[in-house]
Amino acid sequence: MISSSMGIWNYWIVFLLMMIGLFLVIGRKNFLKKIVGLAIFQTSVFLLYITFGKITGATPPILNEALDKVYSNPLPHVLILTAIVVGVATTALGLSLVLRINSEYGSIEEDDISAQDLVDYHDEIETNKKLKSKFVK
Amino acid sequence: MTDILIKNLPILVVLCPLMMSLFLVLISNAFISWILTLLTTVLTFILSILLFQEVQTHTYISYALGNWAPPLGIEYVIDKVSIIPIIIISSISLLSTIFSYKLMPFDVGQSSISKVYSLWLLAIAGLIGLVTTGDAFNLFVFLEISSLASVALVAMGAKKDKQALVAAYNYLIIGAVGATLYVIGVGLLYSITGTLNMEDLSNKVKEIDNNRALIAGFGFMITGIMVKAAVFPLHIWLPRAYSYAPSAVSVLLAATATKASLYILARILFSIFNISDDLIIITLNYVILPLSILAMFAGTIMAIYEKDIKRLLAHSSIAQIGYITLAFSIGSNASIAAGFIHMFNHALIKGGLFMAITSIGYYLQKRITINTLSGLGRQMPITFFCFILCSLSLAGLPLTAGFISKLYLIKATISSEGIWIVFLILISSALSLIYLWKMIEVLWLHENTKKIIINENPSIYISLLIITFLNIYFGLDASLIVNNSESAANTLMGFSK
Numbered sequence: 080m081i082s083s084s085m086g087i088w089n090y091w092i093v094f095l096l097m098m099i100g101l102f103l104v105i106g107r108k109n110f111l112k113k114i115v116g117l118a119i120f121q122t123s124v125f126l127l128y129i130t131f132g133k134i135t136g137a138t139p140p141i142l143n144e145a146l147d148k149v150y151s152n153p154l155p156h157v158l159i160l161t162a163i164v165v166g167v168a169t170t171a172l173g174l175s176l177v178l179r180i181n182s183e184y185g186s187i188e189e190d191d192i193s194a195q196d197l198v199d200y201h202d203e204i205e206t207n208k209k210l211k212s213k214f215v216k
Numbered sequence: 217m218t219d220i221l222i223k224n225l226p227i228l229v230v231l232c233p234l235m236m237s238l239f240l241v242l243i244s245n246a247f248i249s250w251i252l253t254l255l256t257t258v259l260t261f262i263l264s265i266l267l268f269q270e271v272q273t274h275t276y277i278s279y280a281l282g283n284w285a286p287p288l289g290i291e292y293v294i295d296k297v298s299i300i301p302i303i304i305i306s307s308i309s310l311l312s313t314i315f316s317y318k319l320m321p322f323d324v325g326q327s328s329i330s331k332v333y334s335l336w337l338l339a340i341a342g343l344i345g346l347v348t349t350g351d352a353f354n355l356f357v358f359l360e361i362s363s364l365a366s367v368a369l370v371a372m373g374a375k376k377d378k379q380a381l382v383a384a385y386n387y388l389i390i391g392a393v394g395a396t397l398y399v400i401g402v403g404l405l406y407s408i409t410g411t412l413n414m415e416d417l418s419n420k421v422k423e424i425d426n427n428r429a430l431i432a433g434f435g436f437m438i439t440g441i442m443v444k445a446a447v448f449p450l451h452i453w454l455p456r457a458y459s460y461a462p463s464a465v466s467v468l469l470a471a472t473a474t475k476a477s478l479y480i481l482a483r484i485l486f487s488i489f490n491i492s493d494d495l496i497i498i499t500l501n502y503v504i505l506p507l508s509i510l511a512m513f514a515g516t517i518m519a520i521y522e523k524d525i526k527r528l529l530a531h532s533s534i535a536q537i538g539y540i541t542l543a544f545s546i547g548s549n550a551s552i553a554a555g556f557i558h559m560f561n562h563a564l565i566k567g568g569l570f571m572a573i574t575s576i577g578y579y580l581q582k583r584i585t586i587n588t589l590s591g592l593g594r595q596m597p598i599t600f601f602c603f604i605l606c607s608l609s610l611a612g613l614p615l616t617a618g619f620i621s622k623l624y625l626i627k628a629t630i631s632s633e634g635i636w637i638v639f640l641i642l643i644s645s646a647l648s649l650i651y652l653w654k655m656i657e658v659l660w661l662h663e664n665t666k667k668i669i670i671n672e673n674p675s676i677y678i679s680l681l682i683i684t685f686l687n688i689y690f691g692l693d694a695s696l697i698v699n700n701s702e703s704a705a706n707t708l709m710g711f712s713k
Contacts (some may be wrong), residue, residue, distance in 0.1 A: 104393060110385060117392055124399055131407040155406070158353055162399060165360045169392045172364055176371060176385045183378040196379055 089130040096123035108189040114173040121166040128155040226279040226292040229263045230345045237337035249330035257310040264306040287416045293350035297704040301347040301479040304563045308471040309340045315679040316464030323462035324372045339365035343476045352402045352412045363391045370461040380460035387457040394443025404433030445477035448511030458530040463574030471567035486708045504545040511538030512644040519651045523585045549705045551628035556701035558621035568606035568683040579670045591664030602684040607652040609687045616691040
């Protein structure tokens, strides 16, 4: 009874983490917080895989000991090792991009940055207009 | 010797760019790194041609990675279907490497060239790996290799325009969410079937009906891949990423990246799952079909109102992806063949258009909007000539490759879906003439007010000429593409029976 509800409990945590992560990615305007959200989102998937692989009361899959017993599936763990590496690479690339954005724009807030881009765009239009009026003269 | 080579072709075609990309980091000379990149892409192209010949005789080549037998070990599969994206990727990467010779130093600066080429080869290796692998989880790894490398490549555009950083950041975040959704889907499928091998998955999936985890897993996988393929409402990352990337990178990405993901989409829809399944029929008719029609119109209309030329082409890519997914969503053999034909032709067309536009940007040494083009057509006859031919091909005029894909798409649509979709296809092609004409008009009919003089550079227009020639050649004699696409569609549908 307890063990079966523990199994479901894991899925609830996965669900919760997934929603928190996805909300941070979509809802936050801060570039750093988005990356944190992405990391949480990916972590929830890791937990999902680990939960699939676990059988309650099963032994670890060691050849000599687990031959005639029920043993947990080791493959999801291995897959998740790969996924963790990919996740670390994604986070590292994201953080380095945030660093560059901060040094170029002086901010990592989405609103600030799009406002700056808009200002640049209008400046360009203004200079184009001035150039045109010069040509007319 | 040749035996061993032939046997190991499926892995060599991936390893060749992958290993060279690791080696290139050590080299600091810009010219040497370009030469090595060129040699690698030539070698990859030759290997993929060998694979193509091999597939003609054997039809199905399976390679067990590390000698672990397929259902358990990772399998690399080359069949009539996956050879099409392999040929697309290897040929376009060769052409765009030639094209990048002058443009890459101009876009990213001399000092970081070799690192950029390292990423360039990594992206190519990721894309080829993506289409060769027959293992659902290995696919995710290649998906991330290619997308992380292309994010870094897009970010290299920051030397010209700092907005490239934000574009790359958005590409990274959205792409990572997409890939993670795909992994959730694979996990759910694994939890009920206990296998990751695609062929094995398709056998096991058939035995299970009406399982909720299966349906959820399918939904997650499809959504994740649709993000990567930039299918209409999930395309937000694409216009910015393509328009702020360095010139040669936009050529490479626009012609190959989404094609590989579209191939995966077809693979999931038709080979892992079964076309006669209710789940797939509902997805095709009520999700992918309406979205593709929306994409056709939304992409075209956004392109009509766009002033920035690179972004205009990116918007038109969204519309073209709509045509391909439309062809898939009809779900008959002929229409899937039409989808593959258009996949190939669109790589040629969009590659050519991006080459033409970015080389104009190089000649002018600045970012091009529609107004900066005025009257330049007479200054650069060769580039302009290629640009016109590729535009006509995009609009689907006769004697060009674009016509062939529209023809087969319409033929397949009439026989299975009815006349109203044909009308929609024709209307949206006609609309695409508006933005193409807008550019051609400015280039040719307007006055060259600023008296700009351009000297065209052979090292830039050579690959543009080749790709334009291919556009015309495959418009005149399409039998090569058509035959291969048809056998690809038959293989794909046969897989699921």
